[in-house]
Amino acid sequence: MEEISLTPEEVAARLKIAKNTVYELIKRGELPAYRVGRKIRLDLKDVENYKRQGKKLDFHEEExxxxxxxxxxxxxxxxxxxxxxxxxxxxxxxxxxxxxxxxxxxxxxxxxxxxxxxxxxxxxxxxxxxxxxxxxxxxxxxxxxxxxxxxxxxxxSIIIHLACRMQGFYVAKGNPKNILAWQDLTRPDITFINREKGSGTRVLLDEKLRLLDIARHSIRGYEMEELSHLAIASTVARGEADVGMGNEKVSMQVREVSFVPLQKExxxxxxxxxxxxxxxxxxxxxxxxxxxxxxxxxxxxxxxxxxxxxxxxxx
The missing domain is CATH 3.40.190.10 (Periplasmic binding protein-like II)
Known part of the structure; x- marks a missing residue:
């Protein structure tokens, strides 16, 4: 019988969990996965086995x-x-x-x-x-x-000002791929690492994409998420993504990362x-x-x- 492979999005729909949870399960070795080029795939039989085993899922985003x-x-x-x-x-x-x-x-x-x-x-x-x-x-x-x-x-409610910070792109040191603008995120040679839904950084990105009429899913890696500026910068520094977003201060703390300023927040x-x-x-x-x-x-x-x-x- 022909093996049926699924994307992380399809697995998330089958298990009724967030995509981010699927990636966490893969990282922990609880769901077998493999790469086809830059894409992650999972076999349907492995997903069904996981469901039958009745493992307790870590509902990372919903919980x-x-x-x-x-x-x-x-x-x-x-x-x-x-x-x-x-x-x-x-x-x-x-x-x-x-x-x-x-x-x-x-x-x-x-x-x-x-x-x-x-x-x-x-x-x-x-x-x-x-x-x-x-x-x-x-x-x-x-x-x-x-x-x-x-x-x-x-x-x-009352809003009290704390500080203004510069928000921008984290890129590899020296910015070898010359990533300078929002539109660059759609380039086929660029892999992005995103912040989680509900974070201010994610809101800034999504609002910019909306105003520029850029389809979110035209960005390779848009669905891949990390939970802090530091985690994003570290992912870029390790070469697992070409670009992510965060504030300038964190870029000063991570070697092999340069910062491209975009907006004062x-x-x-x-x-x-x-x-x-x-x-x-x-x-x-x-x-x-x-x-x-x-x-x-x-x-x-x-x-x-x-x-x-x-x-x-x-x-």
């Missing part, structure tokens, strides 16, 4: 927010009334956490590294107290405000207006507006701190 909920539910009660949860991925949040825990109105902080969409959802579901986001709206050329308005319906903190006068929020604003905090950020590079601590919008 991400559910996992955050379980984590916060288990940890936040132990934090008590003087504990908060901050969602976001940038190292500046680690610095903010350290300052908060040392402040006169100090408070214990749980940092949860999730993208912008999961962070806003956690704030909406009262599973987090602050969420850091960088979500660009291509129709208005405005960061964050349109998304907060629609993802926190009926909740008056606004990284901002969202709180509920009803929490504005709580001591930990007042402490947060005091820290963000302090010269000590701004100098520390400036010293790390790739941060424009000229508006740090400014309330940019009430939504």
């Amino acid at each position: 991400k927010i559910a996992g955050l909920t379980r984590l916060v539910q288990s940890i936040k009660p132990s934090l008590g009334p003087r504990g908060i949860v901050i969602c976001g991925q940038d190292v500046l949040l680690d610095i903010l956490t350290r300052h908060l825990e040392r402040h006169a109105n100090g408070i214990q902080v749980l940092r949860h590294n999730v993208g912008s969409f999961p962070g806003l959802l956690a704030l909406y579901q009262e599973k987090a107290d602050l969420a850091a986001i960088h979500l660009w709206d291509g129709d208005t050329n405005v960061y964050n405000i349109p998304y907060v308005r629609h993802m926190l319906p009926g909740i008056q 606004r990284y901002e903190l969202v709180i509920k207006k009803e929490d504005l006068y709580k001591p930990y929020i007042q402490a947060t604003m005091e820290i963000l507006q302090s010269e000590e905090f701004k100098k520390e950020l400036h010293g790390l590079g790739d941060y424009d701190v000229s508006e740090t601590g400014k309330v940019v919008a009430e939504v």
Whole structure:
């Protein structure tokens, strides 16, 4: 009988899981796979065997927010009334956490590294107290405000500016393939590595593709995902992809990677207006507006701190 081969997308549809989960199962050796050129293929019989074995799948993408909920539910009660949860991925949040825990109105902080969409959802579901986001709206050329308005319906919110960062392409050192513009991602000699759905970087990419009328699936590797700027840069440095996206600061930390700047983005903190006068929020604003905090950020590079601590919008 002729063997039937499937793409990762087809396997994901059969197993009712995300494509990213299929790739994770392949990486862990739980699903046999092979390459035909640059494409990954799986045999139908191996997929059916996997289903019959009744293995427990790691629903990586679909369970991400559910996992955050379980984590916060288990940890936040132990934090008590003087504990908060901050969602976001940038190292500046680690610095903010350290300052908060040392402040006169100090408070214990749980940092949860999730993208912008999961962070806003956690704030909406009262599973987090602050969420850091960088979500660009291509129709208005405005960061964050349109998304907060629609993802926190009926909740008056305040957006506090953290910093501006440069977003761009990670490419091999010296940029040997001369990747300079969004349109270059569709070239047949280019392999891309993407960020996960819900991250601010993924939103920027998808909005740019929409405005430029570029078909997402014309980009080789669009479906391949990693969960952080560092993981993207590392993939490019290893030669497993020609280009990925992230902020400039991370490119400074990874050898064999060069950076192609594309767009300055606004990284901002969202709180509920009803929490504005709580001591930990007042402490947060005091820290963000302090010269000590701004100098520390400036010293790390790739941060424009000229508006740090400014309330940019009430939504």
